[in-house]
Amino acid sequence: MTDKTAKDTAHLTESADTSHAALDPNVMPDFEHMPNVASMDTSHVDKEKPPFILVDGSYYLFRTYHALPKTMMNTQGLTTNAIRGTLNALLKVMRRYNPTHMAVCFDTKSPTFRHTMSEEYKANRPKMDPELAEQIPYIHRLVRALGIPLLRIEGAEADDIIGTLTYRAVEEGHHVVISSGDKDMMQLINDSVILEDSFSGKVVDEQGVEEKYGIKPTQMIDLLTLMGDASDGIKGVPSVGQKTAVKWLNQYDNVDNILANASEIKGKVGEKLIEYADNIPRDKQLATIVTNLEIGQDWDDLRIDTDPTAYIEELRELYTELEFKNELASLAHPNHPANMAANSVADSKAETESQAQVAKTLQNQKQAAIIDIIKDSKAHDQAWHTILDEPAFDSLLQKLSAASHFAVDTETTSIDWREANIVGLSFSLQAHEAYYIPLNHSLEDDELTSKQLDQDKVLAKLKPILENPEIGKIGQNIKYDAHVLRRYGIDLNITPSNWKMDTMLASYVLNAAATRHGMDDLTRHYLHTQTITYEDVAGKGAKQVTFDKVAVDIASDYACEDADITYQLFEVFQEKLKDDAVNQRLLHELEIPVSQILCDMEATGILIKRAFLNELSKRFDEEIGELEKQAYYEAGEEFNLGSPKQLGEVLFDKLGVVGGKKTKSGQYSTGEAVLSKIAHPLAEIALEYRGLSKLKSTYTDALDAVADKDTDRVHTSYHQALTSTGRLSSTDPNLQNIPIRTKTGRLIRQAFIAPEGRVLLAADYSQIELRLMAHFSGDANLTKAFNEGLDIHSATAAEVLGKSVEDVTPTERRNAKAINFGLLYGMSAFGLAKQLEMTRGEAQDYIDQYFKRYPGVRKYMHDTRSNAVDNGYIETILGRKLYTPDINHSNQMVRRGAERAAINAPLQGSAADLIKLAMIAVDKVLPADNAKMLLQVHDELVFEVDADKVDEISELIKNAMQNVLSDTAKEMGWEVDFAVPLLVETGVGDNWDEAH
DNA sequence: GTTGGTACCTA
DNA sequence: GTAGGTACCAACG
Incomplete structure (x- = not known):
């Protein structure tokens, strides 16, 4: 890397990286005289200079490979998640420190002294996934093409290279940032060395180690020695975990003292300590990061190559192959330092400046150049603001009222909307910019709390903006914010006109199975970064505090990030939805209106006795x-x-x-x-x-x-972005699984009642999934049975057994019912046999007979399976795409499971679409003063209705539900010609059992 | 205090 | 055989 003149980039692709000779794995490091970084004197270190950055490349490639979606790949099928993740981590640390010296260190495959010392060493680790292995050469090339020194030394691990360089750098007066998330590295922390994980954003310094473990960095090696670490072959003392190890270290300071006083330690652990004492010296060596490797070193080797033109062709080539479009575009930008530097050379020459001046101009530009490449390629300075005075608030109000759209988020004291009080509000009008208005922070000794604006005044001024449909709002899980704000007199009114997007619902509609749809998951999956977690700002476990007890400045970062990220996600989804009319309609016409209805249902609750x-x-x-x-x-x-x-x-x-x-x-x-x-x-x-x-x-x-x-009302929470099929789920409590099958169980249903003067009304779709099967398959016999209004299970039995419907016995009907349900679940003969307690052969005969009578159904099942294989997804009746990632899985068990799910998904998913349509249709016509929608149970809606109006309202509901496809869906732009009638059955009673 | 396994409630 | 949620035990840290 010392040859700075080379414009020829060919050498970048070679695997030899350094001039360092390989180390012999049979030569043990000199543990006897190994310097301890954590206990170094650092008084001579000059902290004004930029720090040396030592990056644990191996950590990032593993971490990001496992944390980021494996679906991230280029069109050639090359997985790129670790490349992208590692690149982002490198850029992040460079942006932050603007370093002059840096090294990215990687392990090599060659054995090291640790392998010689311990047979178990890393023996427990499975072979590297090929999807990761294929990314490594690209990561190496990328590092070099960015002008960053890369270090791999055979016979040495990245840890030990970093340990050695850290020691030497500090000795020579430089402070160091070790970029890694590996806790083993904590033993290298001192007053001038910090550990920073650019993926998680966590930074640990001397104090951080004490806070996390209750010990000093100098004691980290001893801690690891006692605790052990199976993946590193460190056995440790059995039954001694972190707690015990820390306790001992606090009492005796170090392992040697602990061993010297082993007889004082009581109980089982004391015996174990003595029993395993002989292992400790070896474990301690394994736990120690080597700081005196025999490697040559020239700090010039670690100087970042700041000539932006040096490897631009190589970068262009790499970005093209990887299909990193934003990065590639930035290379072509006229402001790109490589282009500017080239211009500057030409200009300078034209003006016949002296060679020295040319060199100086160039050098100045080079200084900033590499950083600018990075800034241009992705990074933006974040502009996050905390609003603590009237003028700032007024200025924000102006911006919000003038905006066409903005993202909003509420911070509260609880994740449960029923007991959440507002703590602050955040807004973002464009990516990388956000505002936080703290309102109710109450941490003692935080002087900013006294500067908070008055809650009522702030909310009063925001109310007209939040309720103004001319301004499109963007939120993540808006239903939650709507619940919270309604208690403060603000109606967020979740309608397509007032809300431009709910990022959670957008993600769900686009691909329910790609990721979970919480903000952290979406950030990782779609923005490829990691957010500050709630645990980061509020602690975890028993020590966790509510958000109002978080210091205002820390809370502000968290809250601003939420709004900022929401805005960024909005941009991503907006782009994805741009030419996708179906998903736009599902989001705006279906899910967003349903979200408001669910909000109302949850707030209303159902009365219990x-x-x-x-x-x-x-x-x-x-x-x-x-x-x-x-x-x-x-x-x-x-x-x-x-x-x-x-x-x-x-x-x-x-x-x-x-x-x-x-x-x-x-x-x-x-x-x-x-x-x-x-x-x-x-x-x-x-x-x-x-x-x-x-x-x-x-x-x-x-x-x-x-x-x-x-x-006495029970308020459930509906999750609208959870299931793989489009169904809702219900928690705290789950009101979708109240007993019904047994007599005793039904007693529970009798506890659900209506208030004085009202009754409960239940309306459910009859055989909705089988009707959907009839519709999708177009099977003549199945369609006919529904069109004639027959009992479907009796009709099936009659058809299969070749007798008339009247002659079907209860057992025959029961068997037919089992096969009908089995079909919906993608059954096998084996499964049916088990259900019906018959032999596999008998079940197979029954199935064969069924398919003979219902050939359309067989074809439908076959077609669904092949659609899933060909497209990777199936579609519901409203065009919702449900992805089937495991449909080509190499494991047969997994693959068969995916096939069954793929057969079931269009039926279950379409039924879910229909009941959502029904909720919207009913909500439109339901007279709000006389009736309320209370519950949704997949194919059933439950209402409480004024007793004297129940007959007419029952008709209203029934009609709305039966006509969703011909009326409601059509109004929204869906054209579905349904093959059989949709039948709704209603029931009325003083309690839910009677109503059903 | 958290986690996996088992069991059982619904459509 | 599909899709969910909750409770409890037992083991682990």
């Missing part, structure tokens, strides 16, 4: 106690009836009941399917016990606990 639930609880409790007694009598001993493990042992080992099957984890299987076949009183008791304790713990007790103390 508390006293009745308490009564049930008590009753169940008594019966459970009785069952326990009987069980102990049967078993001849007391045991925990709720433990499947103990029950299995008592039943099969102690009592010698036959028919015990083991699960894969080696314990007896005691599931319902097993117990119900066992003719022993204990099995029966256990089943009854389980049923009752499930009802009590999951329903009677839980519902009572979550109901609002004042109103």
